[in-house]
Amino acid sequence: MDHFLFATEWLNTDSAPTLAGFRGRVLAVEVFQMLCPGCVLHGLPQAQRLAQTFMSGDFAVIGLHSVFEHHDANSRESLAAFLHEWRIRFPVAIDAPGEGAMPRTMEAWALQGTPSLVLFDRQGEMRARHFGQVPDLALGAEIMSLIREDPPS
Amino acid sequence: MDHFLFATEWLNTDSAPTLAGFRGRVLAVEVFQMLCPGCVLHGLPQAQRLAQTFMSGDFAVIGLHSVFEHHDANSRESLAAFLHEWRIRFPVAIDAPGEGAMPRTMEAWALQGTPSLVLFDRQGEMRARHFGQVPDLALGAEIMSLIREDPPS
Amino acid sequence: MDHFLFATEWLNTDSAPTLAGFRGRVLAVEVFQMLCPGCVLHGLPQAQRLAQTFMSGDFAVIGLHSVFEHHDANSRESLAAFLHEWRIRFPVAIDAPGEGAMPRTMEAWALQGTPSLVLFDRQGEMRARHFGQVPDLALGAEIMSLIREDPPS
Amino acid sequence: MDHFLFATEWLNTDSAPTLAGFRGRVLAVEVFQMLCPGCVLHGLPQAQRLAQTFMSGDFAVIGLHSVFEHHDANSRESLAAFLHEWRIRFPVAIDAPGEGAMPRTMEAWALQGTPSLVLFDRQGEMRARHFGQVPDLALGAEIMSLIREDPPS
Numbered sequence: 001m002d003h004f005l006f007a008t009e010w011l012n013t014d015s016a017p018t019l020a021g022f023r024g025r026v027l028a029v030e031v032f033q034m035l036c037p038g039c040v041l042h043g044l045p046q047a048q049r050l051a052q053t054f055m056s057g058d059f060a061v062i063g064l065h066s067v068f069e070h071h072d073a074n075s076r077e078s079l080a081a082f083l084h085e086w087r088i089r090f091p092v093a094i095d096a097p098g099e100g101a102m103p104r105t106m107e108a109w110a111l112q113g114t115p116s117l118v119l120f121d122r123q124g125e126m127r128a129r130h131f132g133q134v135p136d137l138a139l140g141a142e143i144m145s146l147i148r149e150d151p152p153s
Numbered sequence: 154m155d156h157f158l159f160a161t162e163w164l165n166t167d168s169a170p171t172l173a174g175f176r177g178r179v180l181a182v183e184v185f186q187m188l189c190p191g192c193v194l195h196g197l198p199q200a201q202r203l204a205q206t207f208m209s210g211d212f213a214v215i216g217l218h219s220v221f222e223h224h225d226a227n228s229r230e231s232l233a234a235f236l237h238e239w240r241i242r243f244p245v246a247i248d249a250p251g252e253g254a255m256p257r258t259m260e261a262w263a264l265q266g267t268p269s270l271v272l273f274d275r276q277g278e279m280r281a282r283h284f285g286q287v288p289d290l291a292l293g294a295e296i297m298s299l300i301r302e303d304p305p306s
Numbered sequence: 307m308d309h310f311l312f313a314t315e316w317l318n319t320d321s322a323p324t325l326a327g328f329r330g331r332v333l334a335v336e337v338f339q340m341l342c343p344g345c346v347l348h349g350l351p352q353a354q355r356l357a358q359t360f361m362s363g364d365f366a367v368i369g370l371h372s373v374f375e376h377h378d379a380n381s382r383e384s385l386a387a388f389l390h391e392w393r394i395r396f397p398v399a400i401d402a403p404g405e406g407a408m409p410r411t412m413e414a415w416a417l418q419g420t421p422s423l424v425l426f427d428r429q430g431e432m433r434a435r436h437f438g439q440v441p442d443l444a445l446g447a448e449i450m451s452l453i454r455e456d457p458p459s
Numbered sequence: 460m461d462h463f464l465f466a467t468e469w470l471n472t473d474s475a476p477t478l479a480g481f482r483g484r485v486l487a488v489e490v491f492q493m494l495c496p497g498c499v500l501h502g503l504p505q506a507q508r509l510a511q512t513f514m515s516g517d518f519a520v521i522g523l524h525s526v527f528e529h530h531d532a533n534s535r536e537s538l539a540a541f542l543h544e545w546r547i548r549f550p551v552a553i554d555a556p557g558e559g560a561m562p563r564t565m566e567a568w569a570l571q572g573t574p575s576l577v578l579f580d581r582q583g584e585m586r587a588r589h590f591g592q593v594p595d596l597a598l599g600a601e602i603m604s605l606i607r608e609d610p611p612s
Contacts, residue, residue, distance in 0.1 A: 293446025
């Protein structure tokens with residue numbers, strides 16, 4: 001099954017990445033809201049550690065800003081300033097509006113809230129959706145297990 | 154010397170407090186920006202602990218949102234949502250614009266940046282301006298020392 | 307009421323301090339066991355911060371090793387090595403044996419367990435017995451409140 | 460090359476494990492001293508997390524108490540009480556005396572100090588000797604990488 005990330009805009013990158021473009025590597029998507037304390041205290045710092053831990057040939061991490069409350073307080077300018085001040089360097093997509101309150105990608109992926117960490121394998125299959133905190137030890141093992149799977153033939 | 158807090162607006166209160174109105178009590182003013190990591194991780198949680206530790210007859214804590222960068226990203230709506238999500242209940246003033254880049258109160262009080270914790274004694278005299286992190290043990294002692302000074306006669 | 311500290315031996319000091327010798331200053335006694343995790347993780351680090359925060363003319367901190375379990379594992383040599391490795395510099399008394407399982411000072415002071423932090427005022431009166439964790443902010447305030455009481459006339 | 464763990468005694472187990480007995484599984488050996496702060500604060504808690512994270516069919520963790528200072532303070536009774544109080548449940552070996560100051564296994568494995576985390580693969584080959592702190596994320600990945608290697612044929 002093909003998955004899509006519906007972004008209205010990207011920050012921290014000049015291109016407009018697609019999920020298909022990450023095929024061949026394991027991909028972690030940190031789904032967050034800049035005003036969500038659990039995202040600021042736990043999810044985003046862990047995503048930054050992920051980016052520093054794994055080799056870029058095997059693994060990539062991106063952010064997805066999926067706002068489902070306080071829409072007026074979450075402008076593109078606010079997000080850009082937030083990423084700058086918190087030293088978040090990986091590409092971040094702004095989730096597209098959905099038909100209801102939930103943004104489009106968040107709904108398509110059936111996520112429960114933020115922070116969520118979504119893992120895709122080298123073939124682009126969604127393999128995990130972690131809502132809330134995940135211990136570093138278990139997450140490091142889980143990602144390495146995906147990295148060590150046979151590459152697509 | 155009289156000190157003034159120049160606010161364009163207050164959140165978390167229906168009134169518009171003045172420094173003079175806190176006379177008779179020790180007052181701590183947490184000066185912050187919602188996009189400043191040191192404020193979010195250290196200054197504001199400490200201010201919340203202050204509010205829970207000291208008796209309201211002796212002591213009060215308020216916030217002062219003093220934005221000197223990323224002005225567009227720090228709207229009143231953004232701040233209100235931030236206070237809601239981080240469970241910050243004490244009154245927060247929005248610092249008035251200054252003549253230059255610095256907001257007016259921040260300039261009048263000669264502060265160096267955020268987070269800053271400013272302490273006023275029962276007579277309304279400014280007694281401390283702490284820039285950056287202050288250990289809880291020393292701060293608890295400093296505030297109690299001000300509380301135990303003789304009340305105005 | 308006079309209080310006594312019943313020590314069989316002292317470490318980190320060449321003298322044999324008595325409670326009476328601390329009159330005129332506020333005294334904090336950190337009651338601990340070297341094999342008690344709460345003492346190692348919370349009580350003793352806080353006692354070290356106390357020693358660094360308050361002026362020696364107003365305040366002193368000492369330790370009291372009150373062993374009520376694993377007696378064989380808590381020899382004087384073990385304690386000396388423990389204090390050395392954990393960089394604990396303040397004087398530490400070894401509590402005298404009691405008539406039952408509890409050491410003598412611990413029983414005389416009616417303590418519930420370790421860690422306990424016992425505070426004496428400048429007159430030598432016992433003013434607090436905190437069992438378990440105490441927040442730094444509240445403790446800093448409590449000690450300063452005792453320091454600011456009128457000295458004995 | 461065959462590696463050996465030279466133990467005078469084991470705690471937390473009725474048997475006397477050998478390295479050969481762990482063949483087929485990845486093995487982590489936490490080398491520690493009960494009076495070493497870095498072991499108590501970082502190494503041993505991480506070893507406890509390891510034991511909770513990986514499946515016992517793939518992985519095992521044991522401790523090795525390798526004392527090279529304060530010998531008198533590190534009796535078997537002290538160690539047993541320490542393991543009980545800190546809730547350390549995995550098997551712990553007491554390293555055999557060496558010819559010099561270093562215990563025998565620590566010298567045979569050419570370790571630099573404590574804490575050290577030594578990793579063996581499913582074939583019993585020593586694959587890593589980490590001295591000091593290792594981030595959980597990297598360690599989780601490293602262990603899973605060893606687990607995912609082909610089993611011996």
